[in-house]
Amino acid sequence: MIFQAILLALICGITEFLPISSNGHVIIMAELLNFKGPSGKLFEISLQLGAICAVCWFYRIKLLHTLRGMVGNEYDRKFAGKIIIACIPATLVGALFHHYITEHLFNAHVVASMLVAGGIIILLVEKYKPTPRLHTPDDITLKDSLLIGLFQMLAMIPGVSRSGATIMGAMTLGIERRAATEFSFFLAIPMMFMAAFFDLFLHRHEIDTHSLSLIATGFAVSFVAALIVVNWLLGYLSRHGFVAFAWYRIVMGSAVLLLLALR
Numbered sequence: 273m274i275f276q277a278i279l280l281a282l283i284c285g286i287t288e289f290l291p292i293s294s295n296g297h298v299i300i301m302a303e304l305l306n307f308k309g310p311s312g313k314l315f316e317i318s319l320q321l322g323a324i325c326a327v328c329w330f331y332r333i334k335l336l337h338t339l340r341g342m343v344g345n346e347y348d349r350k351f352a353g354k355i356i357i358a359c360i361p362a363t364l365v366g367a368l369f370h371h372y373i374t375e376h377l378f379n380a381h382v383v384a385s386m387l388v389a390g391g392i393i394i395l396l397v398e399k400y401k402p403t404p405r406l407h408t409p410d411d412i413t414l415k416d417s418l419l420i421g422l423f424q425m426l427a428m429i430p431g432v433s434r435s436g437a438t439i440m441g442a443m444t445l446g447i448e449r450r451a452a453t454e455f456s457f458f459l460a461i462p463m464m465f466m467a468a469f470f471d472l473f474l475h476r477h478e479i480d481t482h483s484l485s486l487i488a489t490g491f492a493v494s495f496v497a498a499l500i501v502v503n504w505l506l507g508y509l510s511r512h513g514f515v516a517f518a519w520y521r522i523v524m525g526s527a528v529l530l531l532l533a534l535r
């Protein structure tokens with residue numbers, strides 16, 4: 273069981289900030305491995321918290337500077353306001369449809385289908401994206417932030433990928449690839465913390481000391497894996513685009529659909 277927990281944590285940490293759907297990969301692998309560790313949702317929460325804490329650590333200087341500056345610095349207040357505005361659409365959809373989504377869409381068939389569809393969309397965005405007009409996260413306007421937030425609503429469907437939806441959405445708005453990726457990272461921090469603590473509250477009665485060791489292991493492994501991937505991804509995007517991730521999604525999704533059909 274500890275091997276399965278570490279494997280799932282690695283998968284989550286590696287895929288969380290790539291446009292290939294971390295949640296979708298965890299759902300598929302947990303189903304294929306028949307993982308019977310701590311409550312699936314609790315374990316998933318620990319993996320997400322590990323990954324998002326890695327981003328907080330990676331951008332700790334920027335985050336601390338923004339938090340300090342929110343009191344007396346208009347520039348920092350505006351940046352924080354953009355993140356808040358971008359969070360609103362998905363927060364409302366999540367609050368209204370959380371039960372329906374988790375009850376009906378959290379399965380391997382939906383995830384695999386969305387992996388394929390998302391891969392095709394990434395190929396189209398990379399081919400037809402407009403010439404970038406904004407080149408840093410700070411250049412993004414309030415209007416752009418809201419539109420990116422609307423794209424983020426699509427990530428409520430497992431397999432779509434939160435980072436994929438926000439990055440591709442931002443690129444269609446004329447935001448340079450790396451700037452779109454970094455803004456997606458910043459946007460992930462409040463969104464993932466809110467989602468994790470909301471789910472933690474809903475499943476608080478399932479917490480027990482027996483499962484704490486696996487949960488702690490999952491958190492730690494996910495943290496380290498995500499920290500490595502975030503650092504690697506920003507360097508990778510300086511030389512390449514997202515086409516490789518698109519083809520990975522298509523191949524992975526198609527393979528899972530085939531496996532499910534043969535079971």
